[in-house]
Amino acid sequence: MTCDAHHPPSRTGLIQIEECLDGNGNIRLPPGTTLIALIDRNIANVGDTVAYRYLDHTGPAGTRTVELTWSQLGRRLRAVAAAIQRVAARGDRVAVLAPQGLDYVVGFFAAIKAGTIAVPLFAPELPGHAERLETALGDAEPAVVLTTAAALGTVRQFLNAQNHFRRPELVVIDEVPDADGDAFAEVELDVEDVSHLQYTSGATRPPVGVEITHRAVGTNLVQMILSIDMLDRNTHGVSWLPLYHDMGLSMIGFPAVYGGHSTLMSPTAFVRRPERWIEALSDGSREGRVVTAAPNFAYEWTAQRGVPAAGADIDLRNVVLIIGSEPVSMAAINGFNDAFAPFGLPPTAIKPSYGIAEATLFVATIAPMAEASLVYLDRAALGAGRAVPVPADTPAAVPQVACGQVARSQWAVVVDPATGTELPDGHIGEIWLQGNNIGRGYWRRPADTERTFRARLRDTRGAAGHTAGADLDGHWLQTGDLGFHLDGDLFVTGRTADLISVGGHQHYPHDIEATVADAAALVRRGYVAAFADPDEKLVIVAERAAGTARQDPQPALAAIEVEVLRRHGLPVADVVLLPAGAIPRTTSGKLARRACREQYLRGTLGAH
Structure with missing residues (x-):
């Protein structure tokens, strides 16, 4: 994170990479390096520059761009943190139940600044995930819930319906005036303090909260910056990932370390028109390097539905795209590369990576x-x-x-x-x-x-x-x-x-799922779940591809059974075909095989 001649002298006050390394080149954060200390450093040195930008696609008049400079962010953090301090004590949990947007960013950082433990979650209107929200709130027992005026009614109704945890105080982020910041009481944060609870996705078990310390999150952000080679200050982020997801949080953490900015949008805006993601990446690419991240399905979806017209003014020459699914799909990578090479996307742009919430997030990626x-x-x-x-x-x-x-x-x-x-x-x-990036525990x-x-x-x-x-x-x-x-x-x-165990042999579900998708065009690729029932018999659940609702499923069912037996030596006990969207997924978009299996065994699969 060195400065160069292209950047103004004021940036020399920002944290330098040398401060984060010991004599042997190992990562050792300077004393007192917390998320809030990094933000304060940015306020002091690049206060008038943009910290976070949000692209709001919900209005009738097209995209509305909302921005916060570092100085504006600092004022909002003091005000909201002061509001939190009025109703919460140090170490209390403060849950963020707000829609995607800059108020979410403010709420998350303000909870940490107040000396409480942030719990990034989501507003109750997220379809299909009420049970996960109930589990996380019951587990964290927040003293305060942060929300926005737009979501207040839904949040209040949801909380009033809960009887298994104490009723938290409500703070409406966007109704807290800046002047309230005068009442903020400074809090000395330690690097070993828990900054936030990161709830796991629930792919293989009910979600649990990982205790992420300031040392862990700071170390992991530096690890990512070094691995992705983001040492150039003129590197920015673009993300539609949910801000309650570990990678979504990392995309707002990057700017705190190096003083750049991140452009955000909502997951819904991306899904409805994935070209928006490409357009935002192109805009960032013209400013300098731009980093983004997404799972397999996003690259597949964008290659299918988000390719601009030939000759469109799209420039992806300076884009770095992290793909971090379990496991990463080469088909998704190749499809995206083929679709966007005409717009300048380098063959080195996509970076298969591995991460896990218990390690804050990032573990490994390929070389720059x-x-x-x-x-x-x-x-x-x-x-x-x-x-x-x-x-x-x-x-x-x-x-x-x-x-x-x-x-x-x-x-x-x-x-x-x-x-x-x-x-x-x-x-x-x-x-x-x-490593020092590992969370403290559950x-x-x-x-x-x-x-x-x-x-x-x-x-x-x-x-x-x-x-x-x-x-x-x-x-x-x-x-x-x-x-x-x-x-x-x-x-x-x-x-x-x-892992699927049949007859004493282990099988990987994604391998079987790929076979199913290859066997029948009627199957929606990427939307197949394979698992064993209690008798160790193989069950396949698959969503239908678009436009196949009226097709006779029998040829596809027969082809699936033949191909799975041929490739894997496994007889298929049952194949269930469902409409699009029926297979349960985690809040980060991964297949929830555990939930799918449970619903199948209960006979409720596809009932919601």
């Missing part, structure tokens, strides 16, 4: 000048726990995308969890992590915290392994993710909880 790459692995060996490369045209070949190199000052080892032993490269095991779950965040590595492979520089006597995070190291890259093969 590298292109996305994959290996083809033997399916039978993969199921037996070994990554054996085979030619791409091998009938039993399974593609696996490389997630690149682990971030600086973070360690990722592949472990046999039964023995705590590090496995050799090419062997599949559970990914364990260590909120009010000491047993789960001990089991997940306090693992001990009992045996390493020394120089042949991946523990050089790690604290071998320290704790490790058991991620629940399966993967392997090969030729310098980390690969993620899936989640332990998602």
